[in-house]
Amino acid sequence: MKTLKDLFLDELADMYDAERRIVKALPKMAKAATSAELKNAIQSHLKETQGHVKKLEQVFQSFDEKAKGQTCEATVGLLEEGDEIAADFKGSPAINAALISAAQKVEHYEMASYGCLHEWAGLLGNKEAAGLLREILDEEKTANEVLTALARASSNEEALGASDGMELEEAPNKRSYNLRRTVRPLSSRRNRAGSMSR
Ligand SMILES: [Fe+2]
Numbered sequence: 001m002k003t004l005k006d007l008f009l010d011e012l013a014d015m016y017d018a019e020r021r022i023v024k025a026l027p028k029m030a031k032a033a034t035s036a037e038l039k040n041a042i043q044s045h046l047k048e049t050q051g052h053v054k055k056l057e058q059v060f061q062s063f064d065e066k067a068k069g070q071t072c073e074a075t076v077g078l079l080e081e082g083d084e085i086a087a088d089f090k091g092s093p094a095i096n097a098a099l100i101s102a103a104q105k106v107e108h109y110e111m112a113s114y115g116c117l118h119e120w121a122g123l124l125g126n127k128e129a130a131g132l133l134r135e136i137l138d139e140e141k142t143a144n145e146v147l148t149a150l151a152r153a154s155s156n157e158e159a160l161g162a163s164d165g166m167e168l169e170e171a172p173n174k175r176s177y178n179l180r181r182t183v184r185p186l187s188s189r190r191n192r193a194g195s196m197s198r
Helices: 004-032 036-062 073-088 095-123 127-168 177-182 187-193
Strands: none
Touching: 004 036, 004 073, 004 095, 036 095, 036 127, 073 095, 095 127
């Protein structure tokens, strides 16, 4: 019969795979971002994510287990969606809002997973593992909050600005991305919003 420890190790292997995929995906997301602040936030979370891989290895060790990953299908799917949205919104003023939404879906998946892992490690009586998992969970939560703050500070308004521009151009029925070429530069709005765009 499978036990809580089996469940824990199963989920741990999932997250070990997820974190290594995220390490590969974040540089692509940073490159796709046109906001300097978003690029910085993604790059600093990349360093944390590399740390998460190491911390997970320590968690495996604390259970006398060798670190191993098993394909995390949820992360595969979330990262694929992120790739798609980045490609679809390339060149759009909504690109940063799009990237933030994709990144936040990953963060929420991680927060749910680490919340469980942290609880289970405690129940299994492994304080070292519980502490490491708490550290990772806290970093994921902070990363998510930073993304929310960036969206609210300017990325969402930039994305909204694109819609305003379409209305100004009286092209309500043409919602294709090439409309951006007809949209007036939103420099005044961007300055007011303290834009991060370059
Ligand atoms: Fe992580």
